[in-house]
Each structure stands twice: as structure tokens, then as C-alpha cells.
Amino acid sequence: MKRVGVIPTPGVAFLVDDEGADIGVVLSASHNPMPDNGIKFFARGGRKLDDALEDAIEERMGEPWERPTGARVGRIVEDLTGLDAYLDHLVASIPNRLDGLSVVVDCANGAASYISPEALRRAGATVTAISVEPNGLNINDGCGSQHLALLQAEVRAQGADLGIAHDGDADRCVAVDADGNVVDGDAILAILAIAMKESGRLAKNTVVATVMSNLGFHIAMRAQGIEVMTTAVGDRYVLDAMREHGLNLGGEQSGHFIISDHAGTGDGVLTALQLMSRMSSTGKSLGQLAGVVTSLPQVLVNVRGVDKGRLGESVQIALVVAGVEAELGTQGRVLLRPSGTEPLIRVMVEAATLELAEESAARIAQAVREHLS
Known part of the structure; x- marks a missing residue:
């Protein structure tokens, strides 16, 4: 067993695939408070487990059975080199530099506290990082993707081009524009879909969204000649649909985005890089790009x-x-x-x-x- 340290959930998924591991294990509360910590598993290839296997594991945990300890389990090796491999992967995912863009990133006192600011800086952005003092208890506490007031205030104070907020395990990305206006998952997904369509990379000119996506998103995609496939709520269902139909982009209004050309699961830092890459390549502000979607109340x-x-x-x-x-x-x-x-x-x-x-x-x-x- 290899212990890779504090790293975003999608980083573990990446390493499972990159290193050919049989399984990945993450301790995480996602966007929830610390007491809600649980265990996430990734199967070979960095894939999430299906519902049936998760149910079987939960049922097994409730049964009385001998739990091996010590040498019968194996050895734990501390290896933090995976962090750099993951960072290299993230920065290599964008075709252009982010020089000239300034961003405030709220890391929710969680797993993104080092990774996200570092990846954005390596890509050329000027970064102000907040909520980057995790102590094991303050994760998602009044900060991050569920609490945007801190980010909005800091973006205005810094005069930054945008703000990015992650949740505790950094599989989410929510944004605010230069005026502090929230740019939700529908707008981000639309921006990514249009960028991929224009560059000929959007498989079958189709994007996967969930039933929570606003009608305004569907109207915007129709106007761009992009089809929308709708699934139940949950990034695993988005990913299932993508795999079944050979698609490479999907997401949720809540801030989960799967860009399968680069990742097999939702990755908030990867999404932030892709979003800022679009800003850099078009010369448009985030507010201008997000204007493609007019959401219904x-x-x-x-x-x-x-x-x-x-x-x-x-x-x-x-x-x-x-x-x-x-x-x-x-x-x-x-x-x-x-x-x-x-x-x-x-x-x-x-x-x-x-x-x-x-x-x-x-x-x-x-x-x-x-x-x-």
C-alpha cells in the first residue's frame, strides 16, 4: 500500500490509473463538514465503483468477520512523489499559458490548499490563495464552493479577473467573475462545451448534464448546435452516460465536471485550468463568456x-x-x-x-x- 499524503480526490483517481494500481482509497467528506468524513474507493483505471459494488461493500462492513491486522495486511510506504506527477498532468492539460490573468482561489481548507494555487501559478496565472490553512477540523467551514462570500469579497478587493472555489476534496469548481457574480456549473459547462466544439474536440457535438441543469443551459446549447444528454443527479451517472455513448464532456450544476480527454472523474483544479485557458485564448472576461447562458430563476x-x-x-x-x-x-x-x-x-x-x-x-x-x- 502506498500513502500519497493530502491530495485531491481526482488526484488519487489519476494515480490509480497512472501507476496501474488495483484500487485507490480516499478519506473525504467532499463538500460536507469534517464529521461527515467517509471512505471513497476507485477501481482499477481510476474508475468509481458502481452502485451494486458499493452496496455490497457496505453490507459486508456490517457483518461480523475477522479483520486482519499488521503484517497480514501488508506494508504501507510513504510516497509523496505522486503529487508532482499529478501537478504535471494538470498543467499539461491546457494548450496555452495563463500569463496576464489574475485569480483568487478558495481551497476550502481542504485537499486543494497546495495543489490548486501551485498548478495555476505554474500555468502562468497570478494567484491569491485563501482558505489554505487546513487543520483537519475547518474543512468547508464557512469557505469553499458552498460559501462564496469570502471569495466574492476577495476578488473585488484584489481586482482579480475571476475567483475559483473548490470543495474540500477538490472535485468541484465554482467560479465568480471580476464583479463577484457567481458563475455556476451550467455556465461553466456551456463555456467548456463551446470551446471544445469550436476546436473540434467535442465528441458527437454532445454534452452530458443532469436533470438539475437550468432550462437556460439547454436553450444556450441548442443555439450553439450542441446536443444535451440528461442523466440523474450524480457525477457517476454523468460518467456512465459518457462512457456508454462515447462522449467526452459532462457536468453538474453543482460544480462537478468530467473532461474525459484528461481525467476519468470530476476534477476541480483541471476545470479551473480549462476555464482560464478559454479566457486566455479568447481574450474575453469570464462574465462575457458566461453570458451565453441566461438562466431562468x-x-x-x-x-x-x-x-x-x-x-x-x-x-x-x-x-x-x-x-x-x-x-x-x-x-x-x-x-x-x-x-x-x-x-x-x-x-x-x-x-x-x-x-x-x-x-x-x-x-x-x-x-x-x-x-x-
């Missing part, structure tokens, strides 16, 4: 304290959703789904106005509380 409500397993059984909730969908017509949509990682149900509504989206989401959320509490 979207409201997301997380309903906690309910039995998410019974969601599909409730006729009453289905009737409320049907009523809202009828009112929205073609100018909006509803997505109601249980979270795959948290004990809650997500209510997402898009509508022509923010007020209508808020009112519609509140109605559905109330129905969920009434019938599933």
Missing part, C-alpha cells in the same frame, strides 16, 4: 425531517406537483427528488419569475412536510 428547497423513502408513494404530493407544473407550462419545470447523500428531499422549481418559483417551491415543500413527516 431557480429555487431549491431542502426539506428535512421527512421519510424520503416514501416519496414515490404519495398521491397527494404528486397532485400538488402536477398542479404546479400545469401553472408553469413551458416556462418552467419542477424536480422533486430524495437526496442521495443526505436525509432530505430536494424541491427544485424554475419559473419565469423568482416570485413564482419561490411560491411554487414553497407549496410543494409544504406538501412534502405534511405527508411525509
Whole structure:
């Protein structure tokens, strides 16, 4: 067993593939607080495990069985050289330098605290790094991709061209433009898709997104002659669709992006480099590039304290959703789904106005509380 130190989750996936390892293991809470730490596995080739294998492992862990210790397991070797190999891989992924671009990067006091600023500097950017003092407890604590206020303020204070925020294990990338405006995953995915299409690298002129992608994203892609394939929420489902259909770009509104010409899983640092490469090659600001997507107002409500397993059984909730969908017509949509990682149900509504989206989401959320509490 080789211990590679503190490194982003996608860095482990890269090393599993690069070194021909049989398995990769990551201790991570992703975008969540430290108490939510768990274990992620990568199979040979740096691939995520499928649902069935994960379920089998979890079931096995709950069974009484002899756990070998010490020499029966093997030896652990400390080897931090993989960090440099991963950095070289990241910087080599872009065809042009980033000289002249200034960026603030929020590393969420997590695994990107060294890697992301270093990769961006090696690529030529001027970098200001914040939230880079991890102590094992402060990961994602008021910083990173889930908490953008610090980043927005620092971008304005520095007069930077953009800001980049990662989550704790750095498989996400969210951005803000020079004015501190949030550039979400839909806009980033659109920017990447257009760049790849223009250079002839977008396989089958198709990009993979999830059901959470805004209608505005679909409209923008249609205008660019790019097809959109939609999957369930979760980067593994995006990746499954990409592999099944021979596609090389996919992503989520939450900030996961898979650029399979360079990585077999979502990589926040790689995404940041690709995004800034597009800015450099076009001479356009991030705000200008993001303007290709005009998003409909979207409201997301997380309903906690309910039995998410019974969601599909409730006729009453289905009737409320049907009523809202009828009112929205073609100018909006509803997505109601249980979270795959948290004990809650997500209510997402898009509508022509923010007020209508808020009112519609509140109605559905109330129905969920009434019938599933």
C-alpha cells in the first residue's frame, strides 16, 4: 500500500490509473463538514465503483468477520512523489499559458490548499490563495464552493479577473467573475462545451448534464448546435452516460465536471485550468463568456425531517406537483427528488419569475412536510 499524503480526490483517481494500481482509497467528506468524513474507493483505471459494488461493500462492513491486522495486511510506504506527477498532468492539460490573468482561489481548507494555487501559478496565472490553512477540523467551514462570500469579497478587493472555489476534496469548481457574480456549473459547462466544439474536440457535438441543469443551459446549447444528454443527479451517472455513448464532456450544476480527454472523474483544479485557458485564448472576461447562458430563476428547497423513502408513494404530493407544473407550462419545470447523500428531499422549481418559483417551491415543500413527516 502506498500513502500519497493530502491530495485531491481526482488526484488519487489519476494515480490509480497512472501507476496501474488495483484500487485507490480516499478519506473525504467532499463538500460536507469534517464529521461527515467517509471512505471513497476507485477501481482499477481510476474508475468509481458502481452502485451494486458499493452496496455490497457496505453490507459486508456490517457483518461480523475477522479483520486482519499488521503484517497480514501488508506494508504501507510513504510516497509523496505522486503529487508532482499529478501537478504535471494538470498543467499539461491546457494548450496555452495563463500569463496576464489574475485569480483568487478558495481551497476550502481542504485537499486543494497546495495543489490548486501551485498548478495555476505554474500555468502562468497570478494567484491569491485563501482558505489554505487546513487543520483537519475547518474543512468547508464557512469557505469553499458552498460559501462564496469570502471569495466574492476577495476578488473585488484584489481586482482579480475571476475567483475559483473548490470543495474540500477538490472535485468541484465554482467560479465568480471580476464583479463577484457567481458563475455556476451550467455556465461553466456551456463555456467548456463551446470551446471544445469550436476546436473540434467535442465528441458527437454532445454534452452530458443532469436533470438539475437550468432550462437556460439547454436553450444556450441548442443555439450553439450542441446536443444535451440528461442523466440523474450524480457525477457517476454523468460518467456512465459518457462512457456508454462515447462522449467526452459532462457536468453538474453543482460544480462537478468530467473532461474525459484528461481525467476519468470530476476534477476541480483541471476545470479551473480549462476555464482560464478559454479566457486566455479568447481574450474575453469570464462574465462575457458566461453570458451565453441566461438562466431562468431557480429555487431549491431542502426539506428535512421527512421519510424520503416514501416519496414515490404519495398521491397527494404528486397532485400538488402536477398542479404546479400545469401553472408553469413551458416556462418552467419542477424536480422533486430524495437526496442521495443526505436525509432530505430536494424541491427544485424554475419559473419565469423568482416570485413564482419561490411560491411554487414553497407549496410543494409544504406538501412534502405534511405527508411525509
